[in-house]
Amino acid sequence: MKIHLLRGINVGGHKKIPMVQLRECYERLGLKNVKTYIQSGNVVFDGDVTNEALEKSITEVTGFEVPGMLFEADEWLELVEKAPSIYEEAGTEIKKYITLTQHQPTDAQVKVVTEKLTEEETLTHHGRALYLHYPSELKKPFFTNTAVEKALGQRCTTRNWNTLVALKKMVS
Structure with missing residues (x-):
């Protein structure tokens, strides 16, 4: 499993992303078991992907850039x-x-x-x-x-x- 942390979404009305739409950003890349934790950009999933690919997918789906950081479960x-x-x-x-x-x-x-x-x-x-x-x-x-x-x-x-x-x- 991996964890992807997004910076600055759903804070103060800026860069609003519903969790259903956020999960779509990951699932469209073939990632599995995508789960979010609270609405501030914490995503857990299975699969291999780069941070850059995730950021690009989020931009394509939402129309705005969101920086992220990728962590392995270990x-x-x-x-x-x-x-x-x-x-x-x-x-x-x-x-x-x-x-x-x-x-x-x-x-x-x-x-x-x-x-x-x-x-x-x-x-x-x-x-x-x-x-x-x-x-x-x-x-x-x-x-x-x-x-x-x-x-x-x-x-x-x-x-x-x-x-x-x-x-x-x-x-x-």
């Missing part, structure tokens, strides 16, 4: 397993986000992001995942998807911990 399971233990232990007193990158960032790139964080934000990383947590009451963290993309110089997409766990169950 890579995804490892990213969930390597998350900081506080992700499983803590409740709603902390926000738990994972920014997933197009390419594995270097230690120097991660350091650039880490240096920009507020004192309340904690960042660790493994592979293509940057794990961030901070107190729920923090009103304006540095760590936004756009800020991280700019600091790393590459495409990223951010999901909360619950989404990572739900997708793990879908590919397990």
Whole structure:
């Protein structure tokens, strides 16, 4: 199984894609067992395909470009397993986000992001995942998807911990 994450669909009324139409983008490429998780661009499927082919299909069906990132099930399971233990232990007193990158960032790139964080934000990383947590009451963290993309110089997409766990169950 594979996971494809789309960036910026069905957010604020922009790039609206009904899930039936989104599944069509994958099925028309011969992919099987296509399933979506919530309406923010999380797709699980069986089959071999490139990220570029998926993006092209989405553009052809919807009429607009949507960047995506492709993950193998094994890579995804490892990213969930390597998350900081506080992700499983803590409740709603902390926000738990994972920014997933197009390419594995270097230690120097991660350091650039880490240096920009507020004192309340904690960042660790493994592979293509940057794990961030901070107190729920923090009103304006540095760590936004756009800020991280700019600091790393590459495409990223951010999901909360619950989404990572739900997708793990879908590919397990």
